[in-house]
Amino acid sequence: MSNSEELPGGDEPMSTAAPEQRPKSTGLHKGEIAPGVAKVDPIIIADDIRRTFGGLTAVDVKHIEIPRNAITALIGPNGAGKTTLFNLLTGFDKPDAGKWTFEGHSLSGVPAFKVAQLGQVRTFQLTKALGLLTVLENMKLGAKGQRGERLLSSLFPALWRKQESEIEERAMVLLQKFKLAEKSEDFAASLSGGQRKLLEMARALMSEPTLVMLDEPMAGVNPALTQSLLDHILDLKDEGMTVLFVEHDMHMVRHIADWVIVMAEGKVVAEGPPDEVMKNQAVIDAYLGAHQDVDLGVVTGRIAGDIPEVGKYMADEVATLDGNIRSRSHKDSTPPEHPEKSS
Numbered sequence: 001m002s003n004s005e006e007l008p009g010g011d012e013p014m015s016t017a018a019p020e021q022r023p024k025s026t027g028l029h030k031g032e033i034a035p036g037v038a039k040v041d042p043i044i045i046a047d048d049i050r051r052t053f054g055g056l057t058a059v060d061v062k063h064i065e066i067p068r069n070a071i072t073a074l075i076g077p078n079g080a081g082k083t084t085l086f087n088l089l090t091g092f093d094k095p096d097a098g099k100w101t102f103e104g105h106s107l108s109g110v111p112a113f114k115v116a117q118l119g120q121v122r123t124f125q126l127t128k129a130l131g132l133l134t135v136l137e138n139m140k141l142g143a144k145g146q147r148g149e150r151l152l153s154s155l156f157p158a159l160w161r162k163q164e165s166e167i168e169e170r171a172m173v174l175l176q177k178f179k180l181a182e183k184s185e186d187f188a189a190s191l192s193g194g195q196r197k198l199l200e201m202a203r204a205l206m207s208e209p210t211l212v213m214l215d216e217p218m219a220g221v222n223p224a225l226t227q228s229l230l231d232h233i234l235d236l237k238d239e240g241m242t243v244l245f246v247e248h249d250m251h252m253v254r255h256i257a258d259w260v261i262v263m264a265e266g267k268v269v270a271e272g273p274p275d276e277v278m279k280n281q282a283v284i285d286a287y288l289g290a291h292q293d294v295d296l297g298v299v300t301g302r303i304a305g306d307i308p309e310v311g312k313y314m315a316d317e318v319a320t321l322d323g324n325i326r327s328r329s330h331k332d333s334t335p336p337e338h339p340e341k342s343s
């Protein structure tokens, strides 16, 4: 996706001052770190989740726990099953097998709108803002439990008018925060791809959720806005929410995630604190699909064999990239160059 879109509302580009590092949440797991490790305070617990499409097993997760009030990144190459897992956990798709709970409630078979009412909201990899509604109208749709929608209370306009204005106020506060306030009366269709991503996230927050699931929140967002987007996500945690996000941008993952879960071929293949999981850059790079010709099993030592030349080159390349990222993130907030997603 292009990163060259215009900034919203004619705003000045963000400051390039080095981002303030906020404390990471630690001590999230119990026992030895391994795929499926138990969490001290899980908000989601899922078991034996399987989803197949014809002969293809898109998701086959044995056990997964998402830690509460922390930021968890879900990473993995294209086609690993990340979006499918999001769809299943949020009721947008049904698994062939498996069960899971959110805040202790079983969510198996619970439809998406109900899941959202319970406080678990998500955004989409491809944005779903409604183009023929204005930005503000999109925001209002995100609010839950609107009185005007219920028959009895709709007979008392005073009640819902008051609520309507409260909702509008909250929407404008969020739009302000996401630098979209000046666009509130514009059709969502007129926004750039990155602005639509911001609108989707702002809209998700209208329902005052407990768990926010973001599918590639950075994709297509102007680099000048990425720092503020990171700050918004960190704010969610500070406000007591839990965040689970899918992302290919390793700079972002390193910077804000408290915990990282790696998926490949539908399975959870690794998890842990970002520094631990991402220690082996060559493996991570392979998981991210930059060099899918290298057999991961060989790189990780799971399968006997020599690491091919490209694998060695990959390790050097990534070490350099990693060095660049570190020196840059000290200097300014410019995101690193990273391989574009292949899809």
Ligand SMILES: Nc1ncnc2c1ncn2[C@@H]1O[C@H](COP(=O)(O)OP(=O)(O)OP(=O)(O)O)[C@@H](O)[C@H]1O
Pocket (backbone or CB within 6 Å): 053, 056, 057, 058, 076, 077, 078, 079, 080, 081, 082, 083, 084, 085, 125, 343
């Ligand atoms: N509705 C569908 N019908 C058939 N196959 C599907 C469907 N949805 C997903 N798949 C397949 O399931 C696998 C997992 O897809 P998914 O979109 O979950 O991957 P992903 O990890 O989100 O990838 P990306 O990083 O590219 O977004 C892929 O092989 C994909 O082609």
Ligand SMILES: [Mg+2]
Pocket (backbone or CB within 6 Å): 082, 083, 084, 125
């Ligand atoms: Mg996806």
